[in-house]
Amino acid sequence: MKLFRYGQPGQEKPGILIDEIKYDISAFISNYDEAFFETDGLKRVADLVKQKPEGLVRLNGDVRLGSAVARPSKIVCVGLNYKDHAAEVGAALPKEPVIFIKSNSALNGPYDDIVIPQGSEKTDWETEFAMVIGKKASYLKEEQVKDYLAGYVLHNDVSERAFMFERNGTWDKGKGCDTFAPIGPYLVTTDEIPDTGNLHVWMSLNGKLMQNGTTADMIFNPFYLVAYITQFMTLYPGDVVSTGSPAGSGAGFKPPVFLKPGDLVECGIDGLGSQRQRVKAYTGV
Known part of the structure; x- marks a missing residue:
């Protein structure tokens, strides 16, 4: 479904x-x-x-779509989970998953505008395969995970790199800004995608292809990630777990490419549909 x-x-x-x-x-x-x-x-x-x-x-075909799930208790994300992405930013491959929390107030519709935060210099994109938890999960084993999932969603993990790396503290500063978590268009149940191991992940900026990867390049597979996260926190029904992004984020280019007002962002993953966002400046409204 x-x-x-x-x-x-x-x-x-x-x-x-x-x-x-x-x-x-x-x-x-x-x-x-x-x-x-x-x-x-x-x-x-x-x-x-x-x-x-x-x-x-x-319904009419042109209705506005919101996030595919209502505001979850948390959005748990994984960083540096693709070999090619770690390489492009000069990071060592992690020995264990890097996890962080993305604010649920960042939730956004798949076709809504991305708003560049006040003071932002380096707003970036990251197309990600994400999972929605279907029932309360704690201390899972990897082989149990699929039974605890409601389905899969497309997530653009929008990120402000200067906030993340140049303003002290954790990555969360640059991950949880308003509009920074477009999720959808659909929650796709697990039976529709029997194999998550080789899905095409892509993103274009103003019509130019920037990300062109596959989930096969993940360091840690999606089910392992959920099991790993449940060793540290309980996941509740509706929570979102996002699994990282392949190479092609703006920070990985030389020179880097960051979003500016008027840009058009489009992204998609096999079986999950696609998103389309126009970038706007913060106006205080």
């Missing part, structure tokens, strides 16, 4: 894509949030699809 949320920011309703047609299912499901996932919501949606009740309302 491919699930989405649509409507104005803060007022999104749940929907489902069936045969490339979008349907509203808010008469049956309130939201794709923690309560939905922990109460077997995916099965309820699957039953709806089989029954095709009258309450499935067909």
Whole structure:
């Protein structure tokens, strides 16, 4: 299944894509949030699809899409998880996953604007394969992980490099700015993507291809990452785990390339759809 949320920011309703047609299912499901996932919501949606009740309302194709999941308790990200990306930024391959938390206030729709923060000099992009947790998870083993997942999402891990590396402290400073976590367009259930090991990951800037990688280049595979993270924190239903980005981020170019107002960012991953964002300057509004 491919699930989405649509409507104005803060007022999104749940929907489902069936045969490339979008349907509203808010008469049956309130939201794709923690309560939905922990109460077997995916099965309820699957039953709806089989029954095709009258309450499935067909939507216009041009509705605004919000983040594919409602605000999760946390967005856990992995840094330097692709061999080619570590090489391009001159970093040693990590012996254990590098993890950080991205603020859930950074959540953004897949086609919403990216806003360059006040004082930013080095806003960058990172196209990432991410997973949505389906049930409470703690101290998992790698072979258990798939049973704990609700599905997969596309995530653009927008990053401000000067905030990350030149302003002291942790990476979180440059990761959690407003609009820095576009997620979607769809939450794709795990049955739709049986193999996550060789998915094409791409990103273009103003029509020029910048990232052109594959999940096969990951240092640590997605299921291992979830198991690893649960050794340090409990993951709750609806939480997002993002698995890092291949080479081609702006910081990796010589000279570096960073986002500026008016830029057009497009990115995608096999099976997860694509995103499209216009870059705007912070105006205080």
